[in-house]
Amino acid sequence: MVLRIVAIVAGLALALAGTVEAQTPRKGGTIRMTAPYGSSFTSLDIHTTQRAQDEIYAKALHRSLYIWNSAEGKPVLELAKEDVVSGGGLVHTFKLRDDAYFHNGRKMTADDIIWSYNRIMDGTKAYPGARFVRVIEGAAAVEKGQAKEISGLKKIDDFTLEMKLTEKVEPGFYFFTALTSIYPADEGAKDSFIQKPIGLGPFKFVEHVPGSRIVLERWDRFYKPGKPYADKIVVSIMGEAAARDVAFRNKEIDTSVLGPAQYVAYQSDAALKGTIVEVAEVFTRYMGMNPSFKPFADKRVRQAINYAIDTDLIINKLVKGKAYRATSWLPLTSPAYDKAMKPYPYDPAKAKQLLTEAGYPQGFEFEWTTSQNESWGLPIVSAVIPMLDKVGIKAKVKQVETAVLAEVVRTGDYQAFVYSQASGPDPQAALKCFHSSTPQPACNYMNFKNADFDKIVDEAGQADDPAKRIELLQKANALLYEEAPVWFFNYNKAVMAVQPWLKGVQLNATELTHQNVEDLWVDETSPAK
Amino acid sequence: MLSFLFRRLLQTIPTVLAVVLLVFVLFSVVPGSIVTSMSDDADPQVELRLKKQLGLDQPVYVRFGAYIAKLVTGDFGTSFRTREPVTAMIAKRAWPTLQLIFAAMAFSVAIGVPLGFIAALRPGGIVDTLAMVVAVSGLSIAKFWLGLVLMYLFALKLGWLPSFGYGDGGLKYLLLPAVTLGVSPMALFARTTRAAVLEIMTADFVRTARSKGMSETRVVKWHVMRNALVIILTTVGLQFGGLMGQAVVVEKLFSWPGIGSLLVDSVLQRDIPAVQGSILVVVLAFLAINLLIDVLYGVIDPRIRYA
Numbered sequence: 001m002v003l004r005i006v007a008i009v010a011g012l013a014l015a016l017a018g019t020v021e022a023q024t025p026r027k028g029g030t031i032r033m034t035a036p037y038g039s040s041f042t043s044l045d046i047h048t049t050q051r052a053q054d055e056i057y058a059k060a061l062h063r064s065l066y067i068w069n070s071a072e073g074k075p076v077l078e079l080a081k082e083d084v085v086s087g088g089g090l091v092h093t094f095k096l097r098d099d100a101y102f103h104n105g106r107k108m109t110a111d112d113i114i115w116s117y118n119r120i121m122d123g124t125k126a127y128p129g130a131r132f133v134r135v136i137e138g139a140a141a142v143e144k145g146q147a148k149e150i151s152g153l154k155k156i157d158d159f160t161l162e163m164k165l166t167e168k169v170e171p172g173f174y175f176f177t178a179l180t181s182i183y184p185a186d187e188g189a190k191d192s193f194i195q196k197p198i199g200l201g202p203f204k205f206v207e208h209v210p211g212s213r214i215v216l217e218r219w220d221r222f223y224k225p226g227k228p229y230a231d232k233i234v235v236s237i238m239g240e241a242a243a244r245d246v247a248f249r250n251k252e253i254d255t256s257v258l259g260p261a262q263y264v265a266y267q268s269d270a271a272l273k274g275t276i277v278e279v280a281e282v283f284t285r286y287m288g289m290n291p292s293f294k295p296f297a298d299k300r301v302r303q304a305i306n307y308a309i310d311t312d313l314i315i316n317k318l319v320k321g322k323a324y325r326a327t328s329w330l331p332l333t334s335p336a337y338d339k340a341m342k343p344y345p346y347d348p349a350k351a352k353q354l355l356t357e358a359g360y361p362q363g364f365e366f367e368w369t370t371s372q373n374e375s376w377g378l379p380i381v382s383a384v385i386p387m388l389d390k391v392g393i394k395a396k397v398k399q400v401e402t403a404v405l406a407e408v409v410r411t412g413d414y415q416a417f418v419y420s421q422a423s424g425p426d427p428q429a430a431l432k433c434f435h436s437s438t439p440q441p442a443c444n445y446m447n448f449k450n451a452d453f454d455k456i457v458d459e460a461g462q463a464d465d466p467a468k469r470i471e472l473l474q475k476a477n478a479l480l481y482e483e484a485p486v487w488f489f490n491y492n493k494a495v496m497a498v499q500p501w502l503k504g505v506q507l508n509a510t511e512l513t514h515q516n517v518e519d520l521w522v523d524e525t526s527p528a529k
Numbered sequence: 530m531l532s533f534l535f536r537r538l539l540q541t542i543p544t545v546l547a548v549v550l551l552v553f554v555l556f557s558v559v560p561g562s563i564v565t566s567m568s569d570d571a572d573p574q575v576e577l578r579l580k581k582q583l584g585l586d587q588p589v590y591v592r593f594g595a596y597i598a599k600l601v602t603g604d605f606g607t608s609f610r611t612r613e614p615v616t617a618m619i620a621k622r623a624w625p626t627l628q629l630i631f632a633a634m635a636f637s638v639a640i641g642v643p644l645g646f647i648a649a650l651r652p653g654g655i656v657d658t659l660a661m662v663v664a665v666s667g668l669s670i671a672k673f674w675l676g677l678v679l680m681y682l683f684a685l686k687l688g689w690l691p692s693f694g695y696g697d698g699g700l701k702y703l704l705l706p707a708v709t710l711g712v713s714p715m716a717l718f719a720r721t722t723r724a725a726v727l728e729i730m731t732a733d734f735v736r737t738a739r740s741k742g743m744s745e746t747r748v749v750k751w752h753v754m755r756n757a758l759v760i761i762l763t764t765v766g767l768q769f770g771g772l773m774g775q776a777v778v779v780e781k782l783f784s785w786p787g788i789g790s791l792l793v794d795s796v797l798q799r800d801i802p803a804v805q806g807s808i809l810v811v812v813l814a815f816l817a818i819n820l821l822i823d824v825l826y827g828v829i830d831p832r833i834r835y836a
Binding site (some may be wrong): 038039040042043044045048049050121123124125126127128130133142143144145209210211212213236237238239240242247248249250252401402403406407410441479495 | 560562563565566567568572573574575576578579582608611612613618621622633676677680681684685688691692693694695738780781783784785786787789790791793794797798799
């Protein structure tokens with residue numbers, strides 16, 4: 001089953017790549033993307049917002065030190081041409097691009113990167129990108145107000161930057177999202193920047209109609225020769241799936257994210273079936289169990305939960321096949337995903353047996369905190385409750401809104417919860433969330449503590465050989481599966497409908513709506529001129 | 530009249546204060562914080578510092594006092610999320626919302642009032658029956674569903690109008706959201722007008738006018754219409770407030786850049802200054818419209834005098 005899924009994903013990627021290669025990109029035209037995750041963009045200051053919604057426009061407007069390469073499934077250098085590693089893997093010397101111009105016409109230099117990273121570490125602002133920049137030596141001191149500048153960043157010359165890290169990690173995973181976008185140091189501090197942002201990206205800002213759209217136009221001095229192809233990009237905010245569906249069918253938009261119901265409808269419609277692209281995103285959906293709630297402290301109880309739920313049935317019937325079965329924490333598109341792993345089978349008898357062994361032959365009752373999310377919230381909980389009831393476990397639902405759930409999860413104020421959490425793209429960072437040194441509010445939401453697990457993850461962090469590192473991470477992932485701190489539900493299958501005239505769409509496993517827009521182009525059949 | 534206006538303006542102060550206080554208290558007791566929505570990985574020290582910077586470490590009554598002090602100078606505060614002045618954020622959204630609400634109101638009055646009038650003039654007839662079917666349907670239809678049906682019909686099937694967006698704010702973008710928002714008040718106006726006209730038709734002064742030999746056209750024009758307008762105007766005034774609330778759904782559905790979507794996002798992201806500002810503007814608009822309606826009473830019906 002898993003191999004089949006991998007094959008499908010790979011096949012789709014090859015098919016898409018083949019299509020792009022076979023045609024010559026057309027210059028001009030307008031790309032009309034949609035932002036489907038709310039009714040507004042949070043801010044035009046992308047350092048301040050961690051919503052996937054905002055990165056959709058930011059990918060066109062801004063650039064970071066690295067960029068996600070969907071074909072290779074990893075981050076690659078973007079604002080630097082070369083990264084020379086020294087100091088036992090901790091010191092990175094970047095040879096920066098000398099042809100990257102901000103939208104005000106000024107060339108980017110090492111000062112802009114240092115200024116941007118210092119800004120992100122401003123300890124009075126809680127910029128979400130701080131979690132990534134913190135890996136640079138001295139960044140935490142700036143955040144705590146103990147230093148003014150990050151000591152681990154050194155300008156060698158205008159186009160050479162030295163970065164000293166606190167851990168031996170691949171910096172690409174830390175500096176590829178828009179949260180660490182490089183701003184022009186002279187303009188970024190001005191109040192006007194929020195109204196009219198200036199970036200290094202392939203498109204420059206034209207207009208923002210809050211709650212409706214952002215319009216961007218081609219930046220002619222973009223550093224990649226011949227790119228971007230399109231003249232203009234319009235990103236429309238369309239939080240309602242049904243409205244998006246009408247607009248897509250009416251050819252008013254070029255992309256539309258599909259939910260489970262639409263996924264089924266589009267698959268069964270001959271005219272729309274060919275528009276679907278899908279990818280296994282690096283998000284794991286799960287039910288977290290609080291080990292300080294007595295029954296969940298016992299591994300056998302947590303395993304029993306995994307055996308008691310017919311996960312495949314829920315994925316097929318309720319999620320309409322718009323998900324991949326989770327085998328452990330690391331998702332299908334993770335470099336450390338282990339194809340040999342098998343999911344917990346549906347086995348209520350085994351669940352009963354484990355509960356009896358753990359001292360709960362009659363089961364127990366717990367409170368399950370959930371949001372109303374259709375893919376991993378209340379509908380899923382409602383379907384699981386009778387399954388758990390079959391083995392004697394009673395669940396009481398506590399429904400909260402998503403923002404409250406995030407707070408509940410961070411503070412540990414729950415017996416169990418259901419959630420969707422990033423489980424990549426960096427497998428080491430994803431598994432580090434379960435390291436006992438990771439505080440609960442950071443991302444160790446189940447407050448998982450296991451000395452064996454810590455040891456393996458630490459070893460992986462010190463490994464110089466990438467193959468050895470992957471092997472260790474797979475071992476840690478397997479241990480996590482055995483310990484079952486969560487009910488391993490699914491990995492998100494992101495699905496987007498793409499009009500046939502829009503070419504170059506990348507199967508981005510980190511978030512399908514985040515496209516490197518300089519690679520997109522529209523052919524002459526596009527109705528938008 | 531001036532003293533009446535002054536008195537009414539003074540009366541709005543406790544209403545506004547009560548609303549501001551209510552929103553303040555509500556956002557102090559509901560779980561979730563701005564810091565969590567900004568970064569789910571904030572350093573605890575940063576979290577404390579940010580709360581201090583935003584004044585969230587103060588007791589509610591201190592924050593409330595500070596907010597009121599700013600408010601009297603016309604300062605709605607600064608958005609936690611965007612770091613923009615809330616007045617600037619609202620200013621950007623106010624015009625599209627006003628466009629939407631006034632267009633919806635114009636549609637509902639233009640269709641609903643004549644429909645109710647015609648129905649009342651021939652009670653029990655085909656027009657009356659049809660008008661009431663339209664009215665009952667209009668009141669029952671969910672806005673979300675109606676909006677989708679209109680999109681499907683006028684954008685997808687007929688290709689006459691865009692299905693979403695603000696465009697340049699022109700009529701072709703405004704029509705579908707305005708009709709979606711206006712159908713429910715249109716139905717209400719039709720029913721209210723019909724009921725008012727039917728009641729006035731049986732009033733003594735109408736009977737007297739007829740018995741004096743006044744033509745039916747003049748009776749309707751001079752007695753029935755003028756008296757019915759007072760009732761209709763009251764309904765219109767009340768509906769303005771309702772439309773502001775209902776605009777949220779329509780704005781979200783049609784990607785219309787109004788205050789409604791700003792309010793929803795601000796609530797979800799715990800941006801308290803933006804929530805307070807948006808609600809305050811809606812309340813002020815509601816109070817202003819009601820005041821205007823009261824003034825119009827006197828213009829329409831000379832019997833109403835303001836002491």
